[in-house]
Amino acid sequence: MASRRKITLDRRKVVEKILKDRGDILLVTGLGAPTWDAAAVGDHPNNFYLWGGMGGAVLTGLGLALAQPKRRVLVITGDGEMLMGVGGLATVAVQKPSNLAICIMDNQRYGETGMQETHTEHGVDLAAMAAGAGFQKYSTVYNNRELAEAIPVLYSEQGPVFVDVKVTDAPQPMTLPPRDGPMLKHRFRENLLGHV
């Protein structure tokens, strides 16, 4: 069980700090608020936003990381989305993609659907689940000092790495990125591969 510590971090500021110096990372975001968070920082051709496919963010990241071993792949998703695909942590841990980083915006809520409590509100510890799956690098972040330590881990520690960031459930404005699937796919591939 996770220890009960006060949650103060604002998710928009957290995602902004993570993406401020993003270099050439490839970003996959989970449906709902994590997608809006990334869009609020700024749309980017190296972003692939999931607008659906709940539970699929981490495995989309794995397929991408295996296909692009020289590029760092970051998945930012919600606690609810991660819980739906939590078996994927086992799949990732077995593959050991050294270029894959997973970061959870853990507000302990299904935010998008009305802020219902998720399992993490009741003590389910996602970082411990990642550890149990076999991740060597995992942490739970509660404050800016811990976030400052976690960001370099996301970018440059040997993967797979897992960081669960506890963020408040304060509602945020919806900032919508492009929503057309083929457009997002073509833009991402063209920027990465030089062809659609």
Add this chain to the structure above:
Amino acid sequence: MGNKKSKNWHWSQDVHALFKKLGIEQVAYVPDGGLAKLINRCQADASIRSVVLTTEEEGVAQMAGAWLGGQKGVLLTQSGGVGNCINMLSMMQECRIPLLALVSMRGEWGECFPWQVPMGQSTIPALEAAKVIVHHVDQAEKVPETVHAAARLAFDSYRAVAVVISQRISGSGSRG
């Protein structure tokens, strides 16, 4: 390509060779008896990354990521696993991302496990409801050419395509 008349020939031989020709670099699966030989061949091949999944829908998302990253993959699943994939298939349809899936049937030809029948009988309707194009094959000799046609439809026409391999070929479930 193997000699189809030889007693030892198995379709997985030709399909594995085809995977190499097509440049398949990721294969994802939850095992099934009907796919075991193909899985073994892929696992033994260092040029193909074999990924064992906890549930088949992971493989759908993985194939989306692979395509985004410029690789082609194949999802291997038992018919029961199709039921685990339905929602994730919406990503392939909505983004027009290619998906090639090989589905080995249970609950169909000569099935002896009654619990396999409901999903087995729902497999093709479920795939079609999710707008996956289905190629059904019930002769071993025709599996390689069917996979080849499905691969072209998937990767060259950007479609989700499933090759549904009849239980008549694997004989699974008829042993009780």
